[in-house]
Amino acid sequence: EAGVAQSPRYKIIEKRQSVAFWCNPISGHATLYWYQQILGQGPKLLIQFQNNGVVDDSQLPKDRFSAERLKGVDSTLKIQPAKLEDSAVYLCASSFSQGANTEAFFGQGTRLTVV
Amino acid sequence: QQPVQSPQAVILREGEDAVINCSSSKALYSVHWYRQKHGEAPVFLMILLKGGEQKGHEKISASFNEKKQQSSLYLTASQLSYSGTYFCGTGIIQGAQKLVFGQGTRLTINP
Numbered sequence A: 001e002a003g004v005a006q007s008p009r010y011k012i013i014e015k016r017q018s019v020a021f022w023c024n025p026i027s028g029h030a031t032l033y034w035y036q037q038i039l040g041q042g043p044k045l046l047i048q049f050q051n052n053g054v055v056d057d058s059q060l061p062k063d064r065f066s067a068e069r070l071k072g073v074d075s076t077l078k079i080q081p082a083k084l085e086d087s088a089v090y091l092c093a094s095s096f097s098q099g100a101n102t103e104a105f106f107g108q109g110t111r112l113t114v115v
Numbered sequence B: 001q002q003p004v005q006s007p008q009a010v011i012l013r014e015g016e017d018a019v020i021n022c023s024s025s026k027a028l029y030s031v032h033w034y035r036q037k038h039g040e041a042p043v044f045l046m047i048l049l050k051g052g053e054q055k056g057h058e059k060i061s062a063s064f065n066e067k068k069q070q071s072s073l074y075l076t077a078s079q080l081s082y083s084g085t086y087f088c089g090t091g092i093i094q095g096a097q098k099l100v101f102g103q104g105t106r107l108t109i110n111p
Helices: none
Strands: A003-005 A010-013 A019-024 A031-037 A044-050 A053-056 A066-067 A076-077 A088-095 A110-114 B004-006 B009-013 B018-023 B030-036 B043-049 B054-057 B060-065 B071-077 B084-091 B100-101 B105-110
Touching: A003 A088, A010 A019, A019 A088, A031 A076, A031 B054, A044 A066, A044 A076, A053 B043, A053 B054, A066 B054, A076 A088, B004 B084, B009 B018, B030 B060, B030 B071, B043 B060, B071 B105
Parallel strands: A010 A110, B009 B105
Antiparallel strands: A003 A019, A019 A076, A031 A044, A031 A088, A044 A053, A066 A076, A088 A110, B004 B018, B018 B071, B030 B043, B030 B084, B054 B060, B060 B071, B084 B100, B084 B105
Protein backbone atom coordinates (compact mmCIF):
# COMPACT_ATOMS: atom_id res chain seq x y z
CA GLU A 1 0.00 0.00 0.00
CA ALA A 2 1.42 3.36 -1.02
CA GLY A 3 1.95 5.85 1.77
CA VAL A 4 1.26 9.56 1.95
CA ALA A 5 3.20 11.33 -0.79
CA GLN A 6 4.45 14.88 -0.45
CA SER A 7 6.42 17.17 -2.72
CA PRO A 8 8.77 18.86 -2.86
CA ARG A 9 10.99 17.39 -0.12
CA TYR A 10 12.95 20.57 0.31
CA LYS A 11 12.34 24.20 -0.58
CA ILE A 12 14.39 27.32 0.02
CA ILE A 13 12.79 30.70 -0.65
CA GLU A 14 13.37 34.31 0.26
CA LYS A 15 11.03 36.08 2.65
CA ARG A 16 8.01 37.62 1.02
CA GLN A 17 8.02 35.00 -1.74
CA SER A 18 5.25 32.46 -2.12
CA VAL A 19 5.46 28.69 -1.95
CA ALA A 20 3.14 25.73 -2.40
CA PHE A 21 3.26 22.19 -1.07
CA TRP A 22 1.42 19.19 -2.47
CA CYS A 23 0.08 16.11 -0.71
CA ASN A 24 -1.45 12.91 -2.03
CA PRO A 25 -3.03 10.90 0.82
CA ILE A 26 -3.46 7.16 1.08
CA SER A 27 -6.19 5.98 -1.26
CA GLY A 28 -9.56 5.86 0.46
CA HIS A 29 -8.60 8.11 3.36
CA ALA A 30 -11.27 10.72 3.85
CA THR A 31 -9.44 12.79 6.43
CA LEU A 32 -6.37 14.85 5.59
CA TYR A 33 -4.26 16.98 7.91
CA TRP A 34 -1.53 19.57 7.44
CA TYR A 35 0.88 20.01 10.33
CA GLN A 36 3.71 22.46 10.88
CA GLN A 37 6.71 21.10 12.77
CA ILE A 38 9.27 23.64 13.87
CA LEU A 39 12.71 22.22 14.69
CA GLY A 40 12.73 20.63 18.13
CA GLN A 41 8.96 20.79 18.60
CA GLY A 42 6.00 18.53 18.12
CA PRO A 43 3.73 18.81 15.07
CA LYS A 44 1.14 21.58 15.24
CA LEU A 45 -2.14 21.10 13.38
CA LEU A 46 -2.77 23.80 10.77
CA ILE A 47 -5.85 22.46 9.01
CA GLN A 48 -7.99 19.33 8.85
CA PHE A 49 -10.14 18.28 5.91
CA GLN A 50 -12.91 15.72 5.81
CA ASN A 51 -13.26 14.84 2.13
CA ASN A 52 -13.12 18.29 0.52
CA GLY A 53 -14.57 20.22 3.45
CA VAL A 54 -12.63 22.02 6.18
CA VAL A 55 -13.19 20.56 9.65
CA ASP A 56 -10.74 22.70 11.61
CA ASP A 57 -8.53 25.58 10.55
CA SER A 58 -8.41 27.42 13.86
CA GLN A 59 -4.60 27.47 13.93
CA LEU A 60 -4.05 28.37 10.30
CA PRO A 61 -2.64 31.92 9.86
CA LYS A 62 -5.23 32.84 7.29
CA ASP A 63 -3.64 36.14 6.35
CA ARG A 64 -0.81 34.23 4.64
CA PHE A 65 -1.66 30.52 4.60
CA SER A 66 -4.28 28.84 2.47
CA ALA A 67 -5.13 25.24 1.74
CA GLU A 68 -7.50 23.39 -0.48
CA ARG A 69 -8.49 19.83 -1.16
CA LEU A 70 -10.30 19.78 -4.45
CA LYS A 71 -12.25 16.60 -5.25
CA GLY A 72 -11.47 15.28 -1.77
CA VAL A 73 -8.17 13.67 -2.71
CA ASP A 74 -4.97 15.69 -3.25
CA SER A 75 -4.33 18.81 -1.25
CA THR A 76 -2.14 21.87 -1.57
CA LEU A 77 -0.93 24.22 1.14
CA LYS A 78 0.22 27.68 0.12
CA ILE A 79 2.10 30.40 1.95
CA GLN A 80 2.01 33.92 0.55
CA PRO A 81 4.02 35.89 1.52
CA ALA A 82 6.46 33.78 3.53
CA LYS A 83 8.11 35.01 6.72
CA LEU A 84 11.32 33.85 8.37
CA GLU A 85 9.32 32.19 11.16
CA ASP A 86 7.60 29.94 8.60
CA SER A 87 10.79 27.89 8.34
CA ALA A 88 9.69 24.42 9.38
CA VAL A 89 8.80 20.96 8.14
CA TYR A 90 5.27 20.79 6.76
CA LEU A 91 3.77 17.37 7.29
CA CYS A 92 0.73 15.98 5.60
CA ALA A 93 -1.13 13.11 7.21
CA SER A 94 -4.22 11.12 6.34
CA SER A 95 -6.57 8.77 8.13
CA PHE A 96 -9.50 6.61 7.15
CA SER A 97 -11.85 8.68 9.27
CA GLN A 98 -11.73 11.51 11.80
CA GLY A 99 -12.67 9.31 14.74
CA ALA A 100 -10.54 9.42 17.88
CA ASN A 101 -9.62 5.75 17.50
CA THR A 102 -8.19 6.13 14.01
CA GLU A 103 -4.47 6.20 13.36
CA ALA A 104 -2.99 8.83 11.11
CA PHE A 105 -0.31 8.11 8.55
CA PHE A 106 2.26 10.82 7.92
CA GLY A 107 4.19 11.75 4.81
CA GLN A 108 7.90 12.52 4.93
CA GLY A 109 7.21 16.23 4.88
CA THR A 110 8.50 19.27 3.05
CA ARG A 111 11.34 21.11 4.74
CA LEU A 112 10.91 24.82 4.10
CA THR A 113 13.72 27.28 4.72
CA VAL A 114 12.90 30.97 4.45
CA VAL A 115 15.96 33.23 4.12
CA GLN B 1 -2.98 23.36 26.17
CA GLN B 2 0.10 21.55 24.84
CA PRO B 3 0.79 18.38 26.85
CA VAL B 4 4.06 18.19 28.74
CA GLN B 5 6.34 15.25 28.10
CA SER B 6 9.01 14.06 30.48
CA PRO B 7 11.84 13.46 30.37
CA GLN B 8 12.91 15.69 27.46
CA ALA B 9 15.73 13.32 26.62
CA VAL B 10 17.03 9.99 27.82
CA ILE B 11 20.06 7.90 26.95
CA LEU B 12 20.01 4.16 27.54
CA ARG B 13 22.06 1.13 26.81
CA GLU B 14 20.54 -1.62 24.73
CA GLY B 15 18.40 -3.87 26.90
CA GLU B 16 17.47 -1.22 29.47
CA ASP B 17 13.92 -0.02 30.14
CA ALA B 18 12.46 3.45 29.64
CA VAL B 19 9.30 5.29 30.64
CA ILE B 20 8.05 8.40 28.87
CA ASN B 21 5.30 10.45 30.45
CA CYS B 22 2.72 12.75 28.90
CA SER B 23 0.65 15.08 31.09
CA SER B 24 -2.17 17.38 30.11
CA SER B 25 -3.89 20.25 31.88
CA LYS B 26 -7.11 19.41 30.04
CA ALA B 27 -9.39 16.40 30.20
CA LEU B 28 -8.29 13.78 27.71
CA TYR B 29 -10.41 11.54 25.52
CA SER B 30 -7.55 9.86 23.70
CA VAL B 31 -3.78 9.69 23.58
CA HIS B 32 -1.84 8.80 20.44
CA TRP B 33 1.83 7.84 20.56
CA TYR B 34 4.22 8.30 17.62
CA ARG B 35 7.93 7.76 17.08
CA GLN B 36 9.91 9.92 14.69
CA LYS B 37 13.42 9.21 13.52
CA HIS B 38 15.58 12.08 12.31
CA GLY B 39 14.44 13.34 8.92
CA GLU B 40 11.60 10.84 8.70
CA ALA B 41 7.85 10.89 9.11
CA PRO B 42 6.28 10.20 12.51
CA VAL B 43 5.25 6.55 12.75
CA PHE B 44 2.17 5.46 14.65
CA LEU B 45 2.70 3.31 17.75
CA MET B 46 -0.65 3.07 19.50
CA ILE B 47 -3.87 4.79 20.55
CA LEU B 48 -5.36 4.77 24.02
CA LEU B 49 -8.94 5.82 24.53
CA LYS B 50 -10.67 7.15 27.63
CA GLY B 51 -11.32 4.29 29.98
CA GLY B 52 -7.95 3.70 31.58
CA GLU B 53 -6.98 0.92 29.24
CA GLN B 54 -3.47 -0.30 28.77
CA LYS B 55 -2.15 -1.46 25.43
CA GLY B 56 0.92 -3.32 24.44
CA HIS B 57 2.78 -4.41 21.39
CA GLU B 58 5.71 -6.73 21.98
CA LYS B 59 8.04 -4.72 24.22
CA ILE B 60 6.25 -1.37 23.94
CA SER B 61 3.17 -0.72 26.05
CA ALA B 62 1.28 2.30 27.34
CA SER B 63 -1.21 3.27 29.99
CA PHE B 64 -3.80 6.03 30.18
CA ASN B 65 -4.93 7.48 33.49
CA GLU B 66 -7.86 9.75 32.68
CA LYS B 67 -8.21 10.99 36.26
CA LYS B 68 -4.65 12.22 36.30
CA GLN B 69 -4.92 13.32 32.67
CA GLN B 70 -1.75 11.55 31.76
CA SER B 71 -0.35 8.68 29.77
CA SER B 72 2.89 6.75 30.02
CA LEU B 73 4.78 4.82 27.37
CA TYR B 74 6.86 1.87 28.53
CA LEU B 75 9.72 0.45 26.50
CA THR B 76 11.20 -2.72 27.94
CA ALA B 77 14.48 -4.35 26.97
CA SER B 78 15.11 -1.51 24.52
CA GLN B 79 16.57 -2.21 21.11
CA LEU B 80 18.76 0.03 18.95
CA SER B 81 15.79 0.50 16.61
CA TYR B 82 13.84 2.20 19.41
CA SER B 83 16.00 5.32 19.09
CA GLY B 84 14.12 8.40 17.98
CA THR B 85 11.87 11.13 19.29
CA TYR B 86 8.60 10.05 20.85
CA PHE B 87 5.56 12.30 20.70
CA CYS B 88 2.26 12.01 22.48
CA GLY B 89 -0.74 13.54 20.78
CA THR B 90 -3.64 14.29 23.07
CA GLY B 91 -7.25 14.30 21.96
CA ILE B 92 -9.22 16.87 23.93
CA ILE B 93 -12.45 16.68 21.94
CA GLN B 94 -14.64 13.66 22.48
CA GLY B 95 -14.94 11.48 19.43
CA ALA B 96 -12.63 13.61 17.31
CA GLN B 97 -9.03 13.20 16.30
CA LYS B 98 -7.89 16.77 16.74
CA LEU B 99 -4.54 16.14 18.39
CA VAL B 100 -2.28 18.47 20.32
CA PHE B 101 1.25 17.10 20.34
CA GLY B 102 3.80 17.39 23.11
CA GLN B 103 7.28 18.71 22.52
CA GLY B 104 8.74 15.22 22.25
CA THR B 105 11.14 12.99 24.18
CA ARG B 106 14.40 12.14 22.49
CA LEU B 107 15.44 8.55 23.20
CA THR B 108 18.96 7.40 22.37
CA ILE B 109 19.83 3.72 22.65
CA ASN B 110 23.53 2.89 22.68
CA PRO B 111 24.99 -0.59 22.13
